[in-house]
Amino acid sequence: MTYCVGLRLNRGLVFMSDTRTNASIDNIASFKKMYTWERPGDRMLTLLSAGNLATTQAVIGLLEERSKAADNRTPSIYDAPSLFQVARLIGDTVKEVIRISADGGQKGEATFGASFILGGQIKGGETRLFQIYPEGNFIEATVDTPFFQIGEHKYGKPILVRAYDADMSFEEAAKLLLVSFDSTLRSNLSVGLPLDMQFYEAGSLKRGYERRIEQHDPYFSAISDGWSDALKVAFLSLPPFDPNA
């Protein structure tokens, strides 16, 4: 499986993704699931992917090709006038890839589904965050739902729900996402290190801070150990249960 999160803050966006893919439990590999298209001053687009790796790679491949080959540039994500149009373009590409995969050929047990989180900004528009479904349709993050998770999202959701704050700094959001990823990594083998992290500062129209968190990253280890201890302290701080109350 996979775990990816896109978080909308008042000051911009934060993305995080793991890198594990598995065809089955004994066939594990690492692939980056975060892709960025950037033309500084004009647009900055980041895409996170979950689902069938052949599908997600084909989608990225098509998007890449169409943004480069001169005679095949339309539709290109560099030409789309708005993030909404980029989301539509990616949705159409997903549908196209899944239709081709599902049409004929040997039937496999795996399905061809894939989901995406798209965030960024195009000059003249707002900073926006979308979730794109395998069906090609999509939804946008709002004040009420300021983050999207794809893949193995359940373990890491409770802490996001409780500690997210739209006014957070990028550093606080990074810490929050690392806690959410740590809870997921501990409970599910199909999500694995290294993790990719990226900040986008609203209005900057260029890629922000990026970091890959590898095995034995000192800060991630500190968060992981510290969170275990902090949770135990938090648990002890709750009032005791009284059977006779």
Next chain:
Amino acid sequence: MTYCVGLRLNRGLVFMSDTRTNASIDNIASFKKMYTWERPGDRMLTLLSAGNLATTQAVIGLLEERSKAADNRTPSIYDAPSLFQVARLIGDTVKEVIRISADGGQKGEATFGASFILGGQIKGGETRLFQIYPEGNFIEATVDTPFFQIGEHKYGKPILVRAYDADMSFEEAAKLLLVSFDSTLRSNLSVGLPLDMQFYEAGSLKRGYERRIEQHDPYFSAISDGWSDALKVAFLSLPPFDPNA
């Protein structure tokens, strides 16, 4: 869906289950998912159920009937010589019910699957905890895996993994389970109050403390609010992320 947990402690067992069932999102009802068979001094058996309600009710119904009707008493869970045999009996009953449901009749979209957690003690034997699958086979809790969850288990797992301790008191375990259920209730509409809780003291061979936690239960509210605050404090206590480190 459903959320049920059975926890094995050194001093006994703790069970907790929610009561929500839904046929679809607009067809919600409350059913108790905790069943106890008791003959004080001889045996105490508690069963938690998740899955297709028609299947789980049929399984319970058959187990009940066969423990009462004199001419149909075999196999009865009151006659089984060990908890292992009770688990087998329940597994066979699940298989029987699913086979009958799946055989002919109108095909529905829902599947007939159901899972169970069985815990308790029979005179002369140990206190034991089992998880029974829809296929009728089962596994037993061990020192390494001292608890079972069925239904919507992911949201509530991280806190169980981190705060469980085999030496816990019943009161501490009750608090732990309430935190785990609170995380699940907040993230998933298919799990709902009231909750049923039961303790079993190893060696007692009778049903222990029981409580139903309703909406607006003062202790559960205190845990729920307190856990939000405690998590925020725990989160703040972690070292800040330094992009330049």
